[in-house]
Amino acid sequence: METDPKLERVWKLAEPIALEAGLELVDIEHRHEGRGTVLRLLMDRPGGVSLDELAAVSRQVSDVLDVHADAWPGSYTLEVSSPGVNRPLTRPAHFEAFVGKRVHVRTRVPLGTRRSFRGVLDSVSSSGIVVSADGAERHTIPFAAIARANYQHDFAAVGGGSTARRGGHRARTGSGVR
16 A cells, blocks of 8 residues: 655654554545645544544644644645544554454455455455455455555444434434424
């Protein structure tokens, strides 16, 4: 899994701050959103992370990036967040923690005729992963070919039901009249 040199510079500056706070830097994303660029750092730890912890780390990372302006030139909005339920898998150790779970993997180039693979993560080796698709077809995917990979949480398996959610709140149905 290749990384942008700018993201690598930010990673080297932000990871020690995360580790000092007892957090893991899971991923760094940069996206053009609205009128500007968002630099999003995803942090977590077993059992989850609190908003206060994320806010404290955000202030520290912001200060370090201000001092090292060459790490991410230009203007941007810094966001520090948890990775969410369908967390990204960016390192071999991330994949190892999710063996036996559902994943979605997108590749840089087609492997055979496909670039998108959904199924159960069967195994992890030093060179890549094996995903069993719903039809039990097994796909060997080298780490170098992976563009993005995410754990796919199964809400039905934990009794989550089929309640639609948007933005973390239950979707309202009906006329809106109380």
